């Protein structure tokens with residue numbers, strides 16, 4: 185019924201969705217996007233909250249973002265790390 189969610193993960197995902205279309209990373213597949221999220225999330229503090237299963241994030245929660253700039257910076261640097269060292273070869277998804 186209830187589940188733990190990491191709000192940092194939600195924010196990183198949003199930042200990544202905004203960043204990916206503008207970025208020039210060599211591969212934008214699901215695998216690479218997941219790699220970028222993992223890198224960024226390992227460098228950000230987790231922010232767990234309890235949510236009803238399937239509940240969509242509310243406006244109130246999305247206001248609790250003291251460090252949006254930092255999140256975007258971590259996404260950008262994670263994207264650079266991942267594109268410098270792709271975890272698969274190009275054309276091999």
Ligand SMILES: [Zn+2]
Nearest residue numbers: 211213215216
């Ligand atoms: Zn890829």
